[in-house]
Amino acid sequence: MFRFFAGIITAIAVIWSFQYFMGKSKQQEEIQLNSALLEQQIKQVGKLIVTEGQFSQVLSYKNTKKNYFDIFSANKKALVIVNAKVTIAYDLRQIKTEVDPEAKQVRILFLPEPEINIYPDLQYYDVSQDYFNKFDAADYNKIKGSVNKMVQAKIDQSDLKDDAKERLINELSKIYILTNSMGWSLQYQETTISSPSDLDNLKF
Template sequence: MIILKFLKKYFISMVFLIIGLLLFIFILRQSGKENVKSETRIINHEIQRLNKMIVIEQNYSSFKTKKYNNFNPKYFDFLNKNIVLYITAMAQVTYDMKKMKIEVDSAHKTVHILSIPDPELHVYPDVEIYNMETGFLNDFSKSELNEVMEEGKKDITKEVQKSNIQSLAKKQLISNLKELYNMVKLNNWKIIDDTPYAGQIQSMKD
């Protein structure tokens, strides 16, 4: 009889212990799921912030002189003509980050950057006649003015292409991506980056 009472108490204790253990596991799992949901929201928010357009702008200016020495300047310089242009340009390099392809896998706690759009360079030139000297009976024709102004636009576009504006935009892109890297690592997630920028970002100090 005593043994039966002991077994009964033991059995009841074991049942309560198992129920308590299962309840603890359930709460632990629910807590883990909530943590993953919270981490996913934080990372998605960082991605949305990254999806904004990256724009770097710079202004450029230069003078261009073109001489039309159709006649020997030693004897007939009064027949020659020349023009000085003042050329300005506003240049932009943009990354349309809305076109970035990225996947968030909350089950495996992984962020996968598949691709990033190429940068786009936009140049908006403006040309003004700063000084113009016409020769005797040798005025500028409309076609000559149009030609020299188009040359001026091409010259400043080449100057923009040789400048550091594209490298500045790239630095800004990498800096923004680094912030995403840091956020992912802070939440103990893994990041996979298939873009050409991965090596440069990983080599940066936190």
């Protein structure tokens, strides 16, 4: 009789152990599948997002050159119409993430800085120049440098950077929605993202 009960207990223990390890194996397999799916979906988010703007300005350029012991002066001047295309890009292909299957957490380790590009189209009007002070490459480079500074100042005063950041947040919210739907959490710089609105408060 003792052997009979011992056999039953042993059988139950074997079945329980089998089910336990099978369940644990399935859980580990599910976590691995979720990890692979998350990594694949995050890669799909990685793309180049570009925000464009247009700025126009009229620039007056004048240069005076003294000659012959400052007795005579030679002038040159021009009216420059500036039409500049501006792009602010976030290359999300550079984003760095870490997937932690044990904690069921995705950590954003690095976000790229915005790349600001200025493409000025310059048209010159009312160009006048004296014989001893003609336009040369240095003048055109100086004008272009002034234009870039002027456009950069306009960018800082506009909403273009905010619009670009908003598009970045929209892309990051896709990662949050994905992780949240799978029961995982999203973290950036020790901050856990609990809702899409938390992304608006992040500093990057």
